[in-house]
Amino acid sequence: MSATEQATQRETADRSPVSADLLGQLIAFDTTSRNSNLDMLDFLTALFREAGIEPWLTFDAERRKANLFATLPAADGTETGGIVLSGHTDVVPVDGQAWDSDPFVMTQRDGRLYGRGTADMKGFIAACMSRLPRMKQGTLLKPFHFAFSFDEEIGCLGAPLMIDEMVRRGLRPDGCLVGEPTSMNVVVAHKGINLYRCRLHGRAAHSSMPHLGVNTIEYAARIICFIRDMADSMKADGPFDSCFDTPYSTAQTGTIAGGVATNVVPDACEFQFEIRNIPQVEVGAVYRRISDYVERAIKPAMKGEWEGADVALEQISNAPGLNADEAAMMTRLARALTRDTDIRKVAYGTEGGQFQNAGVPAIICGPGSISQAHRANEYVEIDQILRCEDFLNRLIGSVEA
Known part of the structure; x- marks a missing residue:
């Protein structure tokens, strides 16, 4: 473990994630890809409405699943531009896996939060949602967009519907942060x-x-x-x-x-x-x-x-590769906020390439390790959620007056 990581662990040892309770509520929704995700979206929609934000949905052909997109405008009411916080709501099955606890009841032990989707990737969604009060209290110079998709785990099938509607509405974000688990390191490309x-x-x-x-x-x-x-x-x-x-x-x-x-x-x-x-x-x-x-x-x-x-x-299905431009605003901002200059590329896919193809530069950075995803006893370390919350606070601060 590096000196920086040790220092971060000392700083966060006595803290609890603001988003932990919310994460537990999200884990309780069994959004395995074969199931509907609408109950979870109803829950998230209620949270957005409490914050004065009205999301819009794009549905699959059977209207059993949907993407959710919500925009918190800049202080002057501007909705175009800004940054997308992107994650998927579906999780992989637990069938045949030997779990030590109920995979749809979040369990805390040994500095970890266990449950299906804790790492991949409801931990990121919970951290984003927990930042709504922080976003509302500041004076945003640019908007934030929340993009939560369905069926990412079976080929990123939902995100194109949402991205097409985003383009149709003329929102044109400046960049996209995909919160797949990277241990809060910056990933600039995937296959x-x-x-x-x-x-x-x-x-x-x-x-x-x-x-x-x-x-x-x-x-x-x-x-x-x-x-x-x-x-x-x-x-x-x-x-x-x-x-x-x-x-x-x-x-x-x-x-x-x-x-x-x-x-x-x-x-x-x-x-x-x-x-x-x-x-x-x-x-x-x-x-x-x-x-x-x-x-x-x-x-x-x-x-x-x-x-x-x-x-x-x-x-x-087709989930295009991502190859971020180091000169793009999103890449430079993520590197500045994380102080991470290493070049990392991964074999797993995300909706990042779909945003990139729509003209929205994207990078990947989120809490947890991909090595824990899709396994029995999936977990995210509490320290990772804290680091994500801190990163999002710095991201918000970067677009405040």
Whole structure:
């Protein structure tokens, strides 16, 4: 532990986070991605209204989930510009995990707050909400925006709806702070995460006469091996970015389903694969190598056995990579407030790249460690929440008269 970290721990040893009770209330909402998040948004909306702020929502197609966006204007009433505080409301499942306590009841022990979402990332949301009184008491020269999205954990599906509406309303923030867990260090880049589905349609037959059928599992295996060979090539030949723990783009197949019995030629198979590209790599070019292979080699071979055979590729989700500009206001401000000048890049994705693509420079900095996310007994250290609250106070002070 560095001398600075030791000093910070001494300073915060006798303090309790203002946002701890609020975090406990947020943890109690089971916002696992398969569930609705509307009850949690109702709770947050009530807090905003108490502060005189009226949020707006953008819904999914079934209106079971929503994003929440709220703006605290500058002292002169200006709503455009300013800083976005961005986080996601959904959490990953606890199914099959061995927890020592109820994951949806926040538990404090040994200087830590345990519960699903404490680190990823309701701790940041609670810290932001707890700063509302601090924001209201000052004289803001620029507005603050709160952007809380749904379905980040399954591909950042909700944030684009919210960002599109933000742009439509002409808000045009100057920068975005994404509060994913970084141990309150500044992260300036992350990989793009792109998820795809491949469906193969063949013809069933008795396995004693395979020439009468089209075996979709075997053809799926050829595509999967091609994806693996391509991944091996990227690992060996790059391009590389040494700032990432895995310094090259990756691709892998994650799920596969097909077939009904060992003595039946399978007429259907489906698998999903992902590409995680470093910012320097255009993911479309990587995907085209796969789709070209399917069109050139796989489809003709399948149709040669039976004209009705087919292969369909589709993109399920796209969370573009983030590559922050060191000269951008948001990057310079975050570095000044944290005194952190190190270059950090991560393999996980966030909505930061989506804000960046909409013209809003973004960085990542939030409480807790990503190593605790998605695990049983997920926790955030109390010191991390205190550091986040202090950072947000300095951030507010940076735009006060």
